[in-house]
Every structure is written in structure tokens, then in C-alpha cells.
Amino acid sequence: MAKQKQDEGQAPKLTINDIARMAGVSKKTVSRVINRSPLLNRETRDKVEAIIRETGYVPNPQARALALGRNFLIGLVYDNPNVQMILSMQKGILEALHGTEFELVIRPVDRGSRQVMEDIQGFVTRQRLFGVVILPPLSENDALARMLDEQGCRYVRMGSAVLDDPEHMVVSNDREAVADAVRYLISQGHRRIGLVAGPHGFRSAQERREGFELALAEAEIGLPRSLIAQGEYTFESGLSASESLLDLSPRPTAIFASNDEMAAGVLYAARLRGISVPDELSIIGFDDTPVTTRVWPPLTTVRWPIVAMGRAAALKLIGTAIGEDEDVNEPSMFSSTLIRRGSVAPPSAS
Amino acid sequence: MAKQKQDEGQAPKLTINDIARMAGVSKKTVSRVINRSPLLNRETRDKVEAIIRETGYVPNPQARALALGRNFLIGLVYDNPNVQMILSMQKGILEALHGTEFELVIRPVDRGSRQVMEDIQGFVTRQRLFGVVILPPLSENDALARMLDEQGCRYVRMGSAVLDDPEHMVVSNDREAVADAVRYLISQGHRRIGLVAGPHGFRSAQERREGFELALAEAEIGLPRSLIAQGEYTFESGLSASESLLDLSPRPTAIFASNDEMAAGVLYAARLRGISVPDELSIIGFDDTPVTTRVWPPLTTVRWPIVAMGRAAALKLIGTAIGEDEDVNEPSMFSSTLIRRGSVAPPSAS
DNA sequence: GTCCACACGGACACCGGTGTCATAAGCATC
């Protein structure tokens, strides 16, 4: 009764002092309980923990952040226009963070902007971020990784291939996945296979292209430059890039597009010309985004486990440090699967 | 030189004390400059501001948060599966927050879960959030709004119609938008128009349905129950729900689907039955998501300004408080536009 | 010339945690 005025305001707003008083110990001891210090008497720990549980006390994150010089925030940094990927990553990260004391802070930056480094540095140091997850293509920026190292900020780089920095990477093996997809086309009898490549400056675009070339080389199929069109990972670019391929004579009997949006563009271009898919033209995309099942015919594509990779990235981040004794050994290399739908068939006339 | 050791560690990590020393004033004076206190000598203010600018000093957000009992974080809370909407909202909010000291923290909650309230309350109070933006359908939860009021947490509710709580709402006028879309169908000569409604429990579904009914009533067109199918805002649900409509005899000559995903499902179902769109069936969707232009024919749909609404919500949040003398009078009601693409034509045989 | 109001600046406590170090208690050793 004396000085206690619990139910006066709205929230109890318990502090560490309140807990200490109730438990008849000092602040520091409560702090030790919270931080799982090993040099604590069992009984004391149990007593304090009981009170914490009863009262529902939660330490103030701001105070901890101030004292520790480190926040319990994970940043998600990207310069990527790919909506589906961003959201799937977000989903995976949030799954991993769920139930922990970590929160996710979003930070898009302008692709190509000069201030990207300053932006991110400011973000990271100001907010005293615990760590950041970086999405491609920004994740391919080694200078950024170096800067984060210098700032002492943990980070995980998502990517399509292992870079120099394996311990900070969570990757899918795009090259092999695409090679598999193209091998499938070849096994169906296709020999004139076109490529709609992704934009320069994207490692994933390069990897996918190499996978494409690899499969063709294996089968000793030549690859004239005319069978390669340059896209920008957008629907429109896929649409216009594929026109040069569809104008060829003889026309390719199959096209691999480096992502689903462009594959949808190829499909659209084919329809505009009255080319029947898959009878006259087979198409394979990459990403397994929802659009693949919305169009007709549904697109055969390569699925990579974005959500799982996001989860792994977050676990890697929070696992390596505060002994959240989760399964830190989550694999850092993920493999993809070919999803067979309706856009591939053997070529009509060989 | 004396005690200054700037370039020793990685980051300068300037504190308010450093600035005070350099300016030859006290901490408090610097604090006053930062917080734009009006009772300050012009010269002093200028001097301190100059030093802050030179040194690039930024106050530690954690310390401010602790002292003020309030963080400079905006939460985005949703229980919604609609990827496109979430990301567009995020984009708008981030645009508004760009260049301010605010950051965006993401918080999805399980739709329908019993713990939603506790979850959000914990989130809000623990992080001492400055405010939250709530997306539908969670934004329709009045109990949540009440709880936030009690917690003294600012909030903005996104929605499809003004609820009891106008000052906290940013809304689009779905009813009128749908009525317009249906009026357009009627003007094209359609009389048998089917509806694929959205799920129960979504205000937007109800509003869109009412708009549909309104337009029909205006034109004195009857609406038998058989012309209404129930969907769940997903592609699959649109696909299966539309089957009952397409089985009718006489078949509806047009279908309004309450969102684009379901409209894509209707289109898909039509294709499966060999029904030609738009010749034999007109379709209108809602949202103007990318899928509308990926399918064939491209879907006529209703576009609502999600990004702008997200921006407005964030401005409303940060504008009302700390005299960020931005344009706080951003409108809170947004109107939608009918986007005419290729999925509507006059009925073939009237 | 004196007094007062007022504008400004500084000392100090405080927000709610954590790190450092000292100290008390417990126990084996000699």
C-alpha cells in the first residue's frame, strides 16, 4: 500500500527494481537471472524466476539497448524490386524471430544510389542493430560487407552463389538448378533453346546464364548469340526481349527465362503472335512465384526455398551470438526443385 | 588533443557531452537545440547547430527512447495474407518515413489467433512504439483500437470504409468504386452479372458486395442468389467459386470478382471450359495487382492507391505529434479508378 | 540608480538496465 501504485496508470510498467524488491535481492541479481548468468545460486534463481513469471515482468528493451550498446533489432536491407522475394524473405525471417526478443526493421535503399553506404552505415550504427540480412543484389556488394565488419555489425548475405565470404552467406545453387531445368528441356528433345538472361550486375543472372550454358555444353549443343536475349527481370523486359527470339527462323522450340516475370512476358509475346505454348514453344521460368499458376498454361519453373532461406539467415544471425541454443547448424546452401507444370512439351517438329 | 581520441576506434561515437564541450555549453543546452526548445539564444543555437552539422553528430536513439519513454519506431501490424497489399503499404509508409528519424518495424500476427491482443499489446508497450499502422482486416477490430487507446499508443487504421473512429482511419471508398465498375458493365449491355464475393469477416468484402448490389439496384436489375458465389480472396477460391456461376444456364455474361486473384481464378475457370473472354464472358477484378497484366486477356480492374494511402497513414502518425511540420492535412479518404483493359466487352447475344 | 521580470544556461537527478569490483559466506587446507 505504502508506495505501491500498481493499478493507477494503464500498464503496471514493472522495473527491475520492483522485481528486486519483491524478491528481496538486488537489481544486479535480477539482471543475472535475466541474462542467465551461470554463477547464481539455484534457489535464488528459482525464486526470482517465479516472481518474474508471476508478475509478467519484461525488461525494458531501450534500457538494455543503452546499457549494452546493442539493440535487439534485426535489419532487413535491400535494393531489390522483387516484391515476391522480399516478402518471402521477410516471412522466413519473421518466423525465425517469432517468440524471441528480436524485432525486424525494414530498410530499402535506392539501387545504385551513391549514398547507399552512408545510408546503411547510419542505419546500422544509429539503431545499434544486432545484425542485418542483406538481399541480392545488394548482398553482392563486398564493400558493404567490409563496412559492416568494421562497424562490428553481424550480417548475413543472401545470394545465388557462394562469394568470398562463405560464413556470412545463405545461398541457393542457381547454376545447378538452371542446368537441371535445361537438361530437362534437352531430354524432351529440344535443341534450339533460347535464353532470356537477367540484367547485368545481378549475380543470380550470371549464375543462371552459366547454368544454361553448362547444360548446353554438356549436350554439345551450340549456342549462337542470337539465341540469347537480354532482360531486366521484369515482365515487360521479358516480353520485348523474347521478340527477337521469336522472330528467328528457325525459331527456338524452347526458351528459358531467368525469372518467372520474364517467363510470363515470353508467354504473353507468344500469345500475341499466335504461337501455341507448349505445342510450338516450351517455356521454363525461375522462382515459382504465384504468377506461374495464374497464366495459361501454368508455367514450369524452378522453385527455390526463399522462406526457408530467410529463416536460416535469421537463425544464423541470432544463433551465433546470444546462446539461443537453437539449431545454428542450419544449412547455408539450399537447393532448388524443378516444378513441372504445363509449359513444356517435346518440340512439335524436330 | 588532450582527451580527444576520435579516430581510434572505428566509429567516432559522439555523445551529447562531446558536442557540449566543443560548443562550450552544457549538455542541456545541446539537448535544447536538438529538441527545438524555443527559449534559446539565437547565437547559441546557431553555434551548436554548426558543430552538430560539422561533426555529423546524431543523438543516440536508445538513450532518447529511455529518457522519453517513447521510441521512434512505427509498427506495421497485419494479419493479412495479401502480399501485394502488404508490400505496397510498406512502400508507402517507408516513403513517408524516409529522411525522418523513424524506422519501420514489421509485426505480422496470426489471423484469428486468441493471443492477437496480447501479442500486439506486448509488442507496443515493450518497444514503446511511437505508433502503429494496422492493415485490414485486423484494422476492423475495435477492441484492438480501444486497447491501443488505453496504452496511449497512436495508431492509424487502414480500411475500406469509415468506421466509428474516423480520426484514426485512412480509407478507400470500395463501395462506390465497385458500383462504378458494375455500372460500366451495365453500360456495356450486361444484365446477368455474377459476383464472386470476398470472405466473411472482411469489411472490404462486404463493402464491395454492397457496391455491386447498389449498381444493380440502380439499374433495376434483379440479383438472384445463384449469381453470388462465395470466395476467399484467393486464386483457388475464385477458380472453384466461379464454377457454380459458369454452370448456370443461362450463364452470366459478366462476373465481378472482389479481388484480382479471384478474377484470375475466374479467367482460368473460363479457359478450362473453353469460354472465351471477353467475347462470351466479361470479367472485372479489384486491386490492380500485377497479375492483371500477366494473364490473357489483361484484366479490367479497380485500382486503389495503396502506396499513397500507406504514405498518408504514416504522415498522419508522425505528423500529429512532434511538430514535423509536414502537410498533416493529407486526405484520409482515397478514391479508386477503374482501369480498363481487355477483359470486358459487350455481351455477345443479349 | 534601483528594482524586477524574464530569458537563458547549468547542476543534478533520473529513465532502466548492465559492468566492475568489493565483500560476505562457505569450505577445505594446514
Added chain:
DNA sequence: GATGCTTATGACACCGGTGTCCGTGTGGAC
């Protein structure tokens, strides 16, 4: 029984800001 060592706990300063309150200097009114 004194010594030394380990283990459990607490006192206190500190993280980097902000609020309160008081002291000082200045200008205007009389």
C-alpha cells in the same frame, strides 16, 4: 583456528540522453 580459495551477492558508476529547478545576466520601467 588462521589462511586461502571459491562462490554468491550487492554497492556503485555508467550508458546517453531529458526534466526540474535554480542561479545568473540583461534590459526596461520607475
